[in-house]
Amino acid sequence: MRLAGSLSLVLLLVFTSEAAGLDIPLEVEQPPTIIRHTPSPVIILPYDNALVISCEARGNPPPQYRWTKDGQEFDFPREETITTG
Numbered sequence: 001m002r003l004a005g006s007l008s009l010v011l012l013l014v015f016t017s018e019a020a021g022l023d024i025p026l027e028v029e030q031p032p033t034i035i036r037h038t039p040s041p042v043i044i045l046p047y048d049n050a051l052v053i054s055c056e057a058r059g060n061p062p063p064q065y066r067w068t069k070d071g072q073e074f075d076f077p078r079e080e081t082i083t084t085g
Contacts, residue, residue, distance in 0.1 A: 027060060029060050029061070030059050032059035034056070035057060
């Protein structure tokens, strides 16, 4: 992820009458920021047994998502869509 106004490290070496430069792009690590999530911390399974849980987060490196209940990871057949942008 490149942050707005990305950073560069510029090295300038000066030896007597000669100079050489090197421009190195930097990747800045950034902790995850939650952008959007399911509004309620309590989820009740609807009558039709369809459940949508959503979360959008950004960070560098890109965050990984894991859904848990009572400290245990969900282990059920599901249709899952993970998008990164």
